[in-house]
Amino acid sequence: MRELFGTDGIRGVAGQFPLEPDSLVCIGLAVARHLKGATTNPRIIMGHDTRESGPWIAQCLTGSLEDAGVDLIHQVGVISTPGLAFLTRIHEFDLGIMISASHNPYMDNGIKLFSKTGFKFPDEWEKGIEREIFACLDRGDFRAKSRVRKTPLSAEAEVEDYIEFLVEQFQGAYRAGRVAMDVCNGSASQIAPMVFQRLGAEVSVINNKPDGKNINQHCGSLHIEVLKEFVNRTKSVFGVAFDGDADRSLFVTSSGRVFDGDYVLYAFSDYFKRQGRLQQNIVVGTVMTNLALEISLKKRGISLIRAAVGDKYVLEEMRRTNANLGGEPSGHVILRDYHTTGDGILTAIKLAEILSSEETTLDEIAAGYKPYPQILDGLKVKERISLTRSKEIQSLLAETERQLHGNGRLVVRYSGTEPLLRLMVEGEDPEQVNRLVRELKAGLEKVLSVISS
Numbered sequence: 001m002r003e004l005f006g007t008d009g010i011r012g013v014a015g016q017f018p019l020e021p022d023s024l025v026c027i028g029l030a031v032a033r034h035l036k037g038a039t040t041n042p043r044i045i046m047g048h049d050t051r052e053s054g055p056w057i058a059q060c061l062t063g064s065l066e067d068a069g070v071d072l073i074h075q076v077g078v079i080s081t082p083g084l085a086f087l088t089r090i091h092e093f094d095l096g097i098m099i100s101a102s103h104n105p106y107m108d109n110g111i112k113l114f115s116k117t118g119f120k121f122p123d124e125w126e127k128g129i130e131r132e133i134f135a136c137l138d139r140g141d142f143r144a145k146s147r148v149r150k151t152p153l154s155a156e157a158e159v160e161d162y163i164e165f166l167v168e169q170f171q172g173a174y175r176a177g178r179v180a181m182d183v184c185n186g187s188a189s190q191i192a193p194m195v196f197q198r199l200g201a202e203v204s205v206i207n208n209k210p211d212g213k214n215i216n217q218h219c220g221s222l223h224i225e226v227l228k229e230f231v232n233r234t235k236s237v238f239g240v241a242f243d244g245d246a247d248r249s250l251f252v253t254s255s256g257r258v259f260d261g262d263y264v265l266y267a268f269s270d271y272f273k274r275q276g277r278l279q280q281n282i283v284v285g286t287v288m289t290n291l292a293l294e295i296s297l298k299k300r301g302i303s304l305i306r307a308a309v310g311d312k313y314v315l316e317e318m319r320r321t322n323a324n325l326g327g328e329p330s331g332h333v334i335l336r337d338y339h340t341t342g343d344g345i346l347t348a349i350k351l352a353e354i355l356s357s358e359e360t361t362l363d364e365i366a367a368g369y370k371p372y373p374q375i376l377d378g379l380k381v382k383e384r385i386s387l388t389r390s391k392e393i394q395s396l397l398a399e400t401e402r403q404l405h406g407n408g409r410l411v412v413r414y415s416g417t418e419p420l421l422r423l424m425v426e427g428e429d430p431e432q433v434n435r436l437v438r439e440l441k442a443g444l445e446k447v448l449s450v451i452s453s
Contacts, residue, residue: 003130004018004130004133004134005123005126005127005129005130006416006417007308007309007310007312007313007416007417008102008110008112008120008310008311008312008417009098009110009111009112009113009120010027010110010111011101011104011108011109011110011417012108012109012110013107013108013109014051014053014057014107014108014109015053018133019053019057019109019110019111021060022137023133023137024057024060024061024064025060025063025064025136026064026132026133026136026137027061027064027111027129027133028061028062028063028064028065028067028068029064029067029068029132029136030129030130030132030133030136031061031065031095031097031113031129032065032068032069032070033068033132034125034128034129034132035070035094035095036068036069036070038094039094041071041072042070042072042094042095043072043074043092043093043094043095044065044070044072044073044074044093044094044095044096044097045073045074045076045084045087045088045093045095045096045097045158046058046061046062046073046074046076046096046097046098046099047075047076047077047078047079047083047084047087047096047097047098047099048077048078048079048098048099049078049080049081049099049100049101049186049187049215049244049245050078050185050186050187050189050210050212050215050244051100051101051106051108051109051212051213051215052106052212052213053106053109054078054099054100054109057099057109057111058075058099061097061099061111062075074093074158076158076159078187078190079098079159079162079187079191080162080187080188080191080245080246080247080343080344080345081098081100081102081112081187081245081246081247081341082246082247082339082341082342082343082344082345082346083159083162083187083191083246084096084097084098084114085098085114085118085119085120085339085340085341086118086162086165086339087158087161087162088114088115088116088118089114089116089117089118089340090161090165091158091161093116095113095115095116096113096114096115096118097111097112097113097114098111098112098113098114098245099111099112100112100187100244100245101417102243102244102247102417103216103220103221103243103244103248104216104244104417104418105215105216105217106213106214106215106216106217110417113125113126113129114341117340118339118340118341119315119340119341120315120341122316159191162191163191163194163198166191166195166345166346166349167195167199169338169346169350170199170349170350170352170353171353171357172353172356172357173200173356174199174200174201174356175355175356175359176201176237176238176352176355176356177201177202177236177237177238177355178201178202178203178204178234178235178236178237179196179201179202179203179204179236179237179238179239179240179348179352180203180204180205180206180227180230180231180234180236180238180239180240180252181193181196181203181204181205181206181208181239181240181241181242182205182206182207182219182220182221182226182227182230182239182241182242183205183207183208183220183242183246184207184215184216184219184220184221184241184242184243184244184246185207185208185209185210185211185214185216185217185220186210186216186242186243186244186245186246187242187244187245187246188242188246188344189207189208189209189210190208191246191345192240192242192246192344192345192348193205193208195345196348196349199349199352201352204230204234204236206219206226206227206230207219207220207226215244216243216244219241220242220243220244221241221242221243221248221249221250221330221331221344222243223241224241224250224252224258226241227239227240227241227250227252228252228256228258231253231254231256232256236254237254237355237361237362238251238252238253238254238259238352238355238361238362239251239252240252240344240348242344243331243344246343246344246345247311247332247341247342247343247344248261248328248330248331248332248333248342248344248347249331249333249344249345249347249348250331251263251264251348251351251362252362253361253362253363253366254361254362254363255363257362257366259362259365259366260329260330260331261328261329261330261331261332261333262285262289262290262293262329262369262371263362263365263366263369263371264327264331264333264347264351265283265285265289265325265326265327265333266293266296266297266365266368266369267351267354267365268325268335268350268351268354269283269297269300269302269325270300270368271354271358272324272325273300273301273302277324278302278324278325279322279323279324279325280321280322280323281301281302281303282302282303282304282305282321282322282323282325283297283302283303283304283305283323283325283326284304284305284306284307284314284317284318284323284325284326284327284334285304285305285306285307285314285326285327285328286306286307286308286309286310286313286328286329287306287308287309287413288309288328288329288330288411288424289304289328289329290329290371290372290374290426291372291408291409291426292369292371292372293369293371296368296369305317305321305323309328309413309416310416311327311328311332311334311341311342314326314327314328314332314334314342315334315336315340315341318334318336319336323336324336324337327342331344331347333347335347338350372408372426372427372428373426373427373428373429373430374424374425374426374433375423375424375425375426375433375434375437376422376423377422377423377424377441378415378420378421378422378423379420379421379423379441379444379445379448380419380420381414381419381420381421381448382419384414385448387412390447392447393444393447396440396443396444396447397410397412397440400425400436400439400440403432403436404425404427404432404436407427407428408425408426408427408428408433409424409425409426409427410424410425410436410440411423411424412424412440412444421444421448423437423440423441425437425440
């Protein structure tokens with residue numbers, strides 16, 4: 001079956017299928033049909049990150065939507081993905097369209113859809129839209145319909161609404177000290193420093209000059225070593241690195257320790273529980289969440305529930321269990337009491353609130369949690385061969401798990417956003433974990449090359 005939607009919307013190389021003009025026209029027509037089935041005069045808000053392809057993709061989608069009879073389309077320009085979700089909800093738009101490929105290189109782009117409640121579209125809605133897109137492409141009756149808007153709209157007031165929302169989420173007085181920021185030449189470039197400055201923080205910033213091509217380029221949460229050096233050079237109390245669309249953030253302590261999403265969940269769960277604010281005594285993670293966090297939470301009477309990888313699936317599990325805290329090691333953290341989606345800037349604000357109110361540091365918090373050694377690796381693949389139908393692959397996985405002796409975990413899955421087979425092995429012995437990853441990767445390469453040939 002053909003698929004367009006991954007774990008986080010539609011994604012691909014800008015200018016190539018499914019992000020070339022004909023497909024974009026069909027995407028617009030399919031989205032319009034979905035909307036007009038629910039409301040007579042739908043209102044849409046659209047934003048993008050700093051990639052050079054963002055504006056022309058927005059123009060192409062706008063032309064298609066207008067040709068389909070959707071007249072109220074508001075262009076907000078450069079904004080973060082969670083910012084777009086917030087504006088969709090707070091200004092009661094029927095649909096939010098975010099054009100971004102998150103942490104991917106600038107050549108890629110993507111389309112994320114938000115409902116009027118600020119939540120990402122559920123899988124069944126995406127599947128319905130996907131069927132409409134392919135039907136449009138198969139008919140081939142779309143080429144004359146694309147119309148480009150020459151003058152994009154401006155929405156500085158709406159971006160200011162989002163900034164004010166973020167500032168209001170900080171409780172108390174800021175006492176967390178100097179913060180170093182790597183804003184990734186992306187959506188956080190102007191917003192994040194402005195928010196912290198309004199809180200009264202002294203802010204040092206790098207990678208805040210987006211040029212359309214330098215988003216995620218040797219910077220941001222994927223290249224945390226850059227922030228480590230910057231924290232040390234500026235003598236900052238802590239540092240934060242965002243990804244391209246600022247829906248996730250990773251942190252660095254003053255001593256240079258990486259404080260990832262699992263550390264953040266550890267810190268928030270302890271803080272919320274002591275305040276009586278951790279709903280259901282539940283934290284929602286994913287299959288990638290470190291086993292040590294699960295053990296640590298259990299000792300404090302907190303249950304970890306694992307969802308599939310993807311912040312959309314974390315949020316779905318949070319809503320099902322009525323949990324208010326969840327996230328991923330990659331830095332997607334969802335604070336459901338405050339927002340409908342993961343927000344890297346909001347995470348940084350609330351973490352700074354803990355440091356300020358508790359008069360502590362990230363290093364002091366990190367001292368209470370020791371993750372198991374976890375190695376992540378991956379294999380590039382041409383096609384997604386079923387892992388469960390190959391006896392050779394199942395044998396390799398079973399042997400790896402046998403050697404862990406029940407004191408570790410193995411996760412092998414296909415990426416939802418890239419042509420990769422991701423491997424994760426964790427356990428108590430770092431040497432064993434490294435060896436098992438090498439052996440498993442080598443074995444899988446041999447098996448997959450035979451199956452694919």
